[in-house]
Amino acid sequence: MATFKEFRNNVKPNWCPGCGDFSIQAAIQRAAANVGLEPEQLAVVSGIGCSGRISGYINAYGFHSIHGRALPIAQGLKLANRDLTVIASGGDGDGFAIGMGHTVHAIRRNVNITYIVMDNQIYGLTKGQTSPRSAVGFKTKSTPEGAIESTLSPLEIAMASGATFVAQSFSSDLKQLTSLIEEGIKHEGFSFINVFSPCVTFNKINTYDWFKENIINLNTVENYDSSNRIMAMTKLMESGGMITGLIYQDKTRKSYENQVVGFRPEPLAKQNLQISPTDFEKLVAEFK
Amino acid sequence: MISQLSWKIGGQQGEGVESTDRIFSTALNRLGYYLYGYRHFSSRIKGGHTNNKIRISTKPIRAISDDLDILVAFDQESIDLNVHELRSGGVIVADAKFNPVVPEGNDARLFAVPITAIAEELGASLMKNMVASGASWGLLGLPLEVFNQALEEEFGRKGPAVVEKNVEAARRGAEFVLEQAGGPLNEFQLGPADGKQKLFMIGNDAMGLGALAAGCRIMAAYPITPASEIMEYLIKRLPKFGGTVIQTEDEIAAITMAIGANYGGVRAMTASAGPGLSLKTEAIGLAGMTETPIVIVNTQRGGPSTGLPTKQEQSDLNAMIYATHGEIPKIVIAPSSIEECFYDMIEAFNLTEKYQVPVIVLTDLQLSLGKQSCEMLDYEQIVIDRGKLVNDLPPLEEHKQFKRYELTEDGISPRVIPGEKGGLHHVTGVEHDETGRPSESSVNRKNMMDKRLNKLNGLHITNAIHVDAPHEQPDLLLVGMGSTGGTIDEARTKLEAEGIKTNHITVRQIYPFPADLFAPHAERAQAIVVIENNATGQLADQIKLNVGFGEKTRRINKYDGTPFLPSELYKQSKELV
Incomplete structure (x- = not known):
């Protein structure tokens, strides 16, 4: 069985020292090993931005795609080969701005993949513009007088979209993050994990210390029931989304693949492409 | 009688x-x-x-x-x-x-x-x-x-x-x-x-059947006129073969999901028309850059913008040839008969896997939706060629990756389906080295651009052009594509009856343009008449660009939303003699 070291490659990330993304990379590597995967059984599909580079830093199959489109690529990959564990990953701009449509519909569709958003509330790679996750009043290069658009609440949107697995974590809490990714991988269906990943260069507001002060770990909340949809929604609204842990899980709904008529247990990619003469004759006969 | x-x-x-x-x-x-x-x-x-x-x-x-x-x-x-x-x-x-x-x-x-x-x-x-x-x-x-x-x-x-x-x-x-x-x-x-015995079907059905026969098992698409019949055909038939159609949230998801599925080793496609293709162009570039196979059908309709959604036009030629920023290799083929709608889908899937380039199958509304008789389709012609797909690879050394973009003589690198132990690699739309890792090195950049762009050098697909050339020195060389071939032939019969000598070429391989095959026919003709359902003469421009003979090229264009009538073509061609 592979250890987490086998999910490392010798590529040095181009993230800034202190970036939250390092821990997310480590958590994915650890979670993959903990659930017993071999590198060739894992595929990481990413979008564009600092976060998008993650697919190149993990020893697995990796697809660094285009801005906002990691999710449809990841879903197509999973449908092609359901034996693969597929993790899609990207930043808050990738998933909640340019790719928001895909995020909502991937949640609705419930293909069995895990989506990890590296949420730093800013556009980092383009050197500091506002994000849908930036707080109102947040000053950036594109909002010199402070952001005036309201901040997006991705977890509430996920809940409203019919999510079957919603979690949030903080890149400093490697233990919690690793465990949530493991749970997400094991979950049958689409698992959505938003991770606060501070940008040490362009976001001087939402810093490590700021998160430590402002987030509530659901472990400390008495009688929290992650199977209770109303409780999850209430907690999210009460806390302004500043909670970490497993927020909601619906274990009853089947994944997309398990609902598609005719979809077989063995991966499509390994099936015979040739149709038989008899089947062909039947198909042709429809047009006589 | x-x-x-x-x-x-x-x-x-x-x-x-x-x-x-x-x-x-x-x-x-x-x-x-x-x-x-x-x-x-x-x-x-x-x-x-x-x-x-x-x-x-x-x-x-x-x-x-x-x-x-x-x-x-x-x-x-x-x-x-x-x-x-x-x-x-x-x-x-x-x-x-x-x-x-x-x-x-x-x-x-x-x-x-x-x-x-x-x-x-x-x-x-x-x-x-x-x-x-x-x-x-x-x-x-x-x-x-x-x-x-x-x-x-x-x-x-x-x-x-x-x-x-x-x-x-x-x-x-x-x-x-x-x-x-x-x-x-x-x-x-x-x-x-x-x-x-004949079949009676629309081009979209023939393409759906062709895709199924070609081994396509995933289609991701967004409803649009006049392409939707392809997804509707496949959603009813794919489950029996283990596959499915996914109606996606938008056109971009449709193509990127199909790219993901192809990367995963399944033959997958998408289909749309003008507005949808405009949205897909960034992803076409991703497929070109990552050398991931993808078949895209464009059932052309009246453009631009929403244009004439239910009317005939052939005005996406330029958009398809040049679709995406930067420079990628790409194949654009245009079936010109109901039978070719079927066979070309098989060819498109073979071409996309053989050359690892996006393949666009370009029809027009009349070919896609006009119901017509079709010769019996031949099972023996269903041949599946997956190109340089490899498996059972030896294990990799530590920290080494499979060379997915290995520089080879023909520019085409071995491709592996994710899940294979010895095939670990990274793909990216960023310029990359042989293992798929990002690289900004000038030397690597040039090597990789050359590798990709030279893959299609000298490409001649079967019947790249259909030639009917009874005359050594014709008065007119009539040139068309897509659904216009039959109309051109009827106009020719009338012209020939009046002693006007005509040859006829239907261009099937639109891009890269098979200039060397076309040139000798152009050379021998008194005049070249390019007949298109668009306003500017996009095929004529391609011929001028790739073959020359601009001085003797004439254009017959119709862009009122209706197909050519034989009498119109006869009359207009005659005036050009």
């Missing part, structure tokens, strides 16, 4: 025009006639004039006709809008309900049949389609058993009572019109068909 005639049915959209046509023409197909259909319809669900025209022939035909022999009208508007097409002495079969009138100055013979009244007497006004098609059938003097057999198949699953009622409706329609006409009309007696 005649060898061909044209029949049209008109009415309000949603009142049975489609089904009347379907029953009538399916029965004709059973008798072995060659059929070619044209749908006039609008972008709305109900209401608005719509009409379907079919040409019926004892010999192969691939074009709509100039005129019309029989017009079936559900309302006066259908008569007023279409009567000008009727040839002298043509026939109108109209519903007596609206007191039909033949416009002044027209010599059409009118048969007012109580179409609605008969249908209502039998219990359902919906059955007026049966009365109308029965009446048409009667006028042609064709055997009623064949028609009843078609009804049996259409309604059999609804029980014998329903079949019986429809048979009765058709019989009464035929009876009524024959009484008025005094028996089947002599001038509409078609000679016997050639007895060969």
Whole structure:
């Protein structure tokens, strides 16, 4: 069985020292090993931005795609080969701005993949513009007088979209993050994990210390029931989304693949492409 | 005995025009006639004039006709809008309900049949389609058993009572019109068909079937006219073969999901039309850069923007050839017959995997939606070639990756399906080295650009151009693509009869343009006439760019939303001699 070291490659990330993304990379590597995967059984599909580079830093199959489109690529990959564990990953701009449509519909569709958003509330790679996750009043290069658009609440949107697995974590809490990714991988269906990943260069507001002060770990909340949809929604609204842990899980709904008529247990990619003469004759006969 | 005639049915959209046509023409197909259909319809669900025209022939035909022999009208508007097409002495079969009138100055013979009244007497006004098609059938003097057999198949699953009622409706329609006409009309007696069994289908069905035969198992698509029939065809048939169609949230998701599935090792496709293709262009670049196979169908319609969604046009040529920023290799092929719609999908999937480039299959609305006779399709021609797909690789050394972008002589690198132990690699739309890792090195950049762009050097697909060149030195070399070939051939017959020597080329490999194959034919012609359903002459521009001969190239363009008529092409070509 592979250890987490086998999910490392010798590529040095181009993230800034202190970036939250390092821990997310480590958590994915650890979670993959903990659930017993071999590198060739894992595929990481990413979008564009600092976060998008993650697919190149993990020893697995990796697809660094285009801005906002990691999710449809990841879903197509999973449908092609359901034996693969597929993790899609990207930043808050990738998933909640340019790719928001895909995020909502991937949640609705419930293909069995895990989506990890590296949420730093800013556009980092383009050197500091506002994000849908930036707080109102947040000053950036594109909002010199402070952001005036309201901040997006991705977890509430996920809940409203019919999510079957919603979690949030903080890149400093490697233990919690690793465990949530493991749970997400094991979950049958689409698992959505938003991770606060501070940008040490362009976001001087939402810093490590700021998160430590402002987030509530659901472990400390008495009688929290992650199977209770109303409780999850209430907690999210009460806390302004500043909670970490497993927020909601619906274990009853089947994944997309398990609902598609005719979809077989063995991966499509390994099936015979040739149709038989008899089947062909039947198909042709429809047009006589 | 005649060898061909044209029949049209008109009415309000949603009142049975489609089904009347379907029953009538399916029965004709059973008798072995060659059929070619044209749908006039609008972008709305109900209401608005719509009409379907079919040409019926004892010999192969691939074009709509100039005129019309029989017009079936559900309302006066259908008569007023279409009567000008009727040839002298043509026939109108109209519903007596609206007191039909033949416009002044027209010599059409009118048969007012109580179409609605008969249908209502039998219990359902919906059955007026049966009365109308029965009446048409009667006028042609064709055997009623064949028609009843078609009804049996259409309604059999609804029980014998329903079949019986429809048979009765058709019989009464035929009876009524024959009484008025005094028996089947002599001038509409078609000679016997050639007895060969044929299929009767639209291009979109043929492409769906072709994709299935090619081993396509995932289609991701967003509904759009005139492409939706492809997804509708496949969603019904793919489950039996383990595959599926995913209706995505948008056009971008459709193509990127299909790219993901191809990366995962499944043959996957998407299909759309102009607006959808505009949205897909960034992803086409991703497929080109990551050398991931993808087949994209573009069923062209009237552009730009929303344009004419239900009308004929061939104006996406430039957009497809140049689709995406930067420079990638790409193949654009344009089937020019219903049979090619089928075979070209198989070829497209083979090409995309062989060369690891995006392949665009370019049809036009008339080819995609015009229902027509199709020669029997040949199972033996379904050959699946997956190119340099490798498996059972030796294990990798530590920290080493599979060279997915290995520099090879032909520029094509071995490809592996994720899941393979010795095949670990990274792919990215960023410029990358042989293992797929990002690289900004100038040397690497040049190597990789050359590798990708040289993959298609000298590409000649089978029948890259269809050539019909009986003349050593023709007066005109007529050039077209897509659905126009049959019309061009009919115009040629007339031109040849007047001593004008014409050769004909149908371009199938649109990009990269097969200049070396085309040039000798261009050289020998007095003039090159490029015939296109667009305003600017995009194919003519490609010929000028790739082959030359601009000084003797002429353009015939039609961009009013309707296909060329043989008479128009004849007249306009003649003026260019």
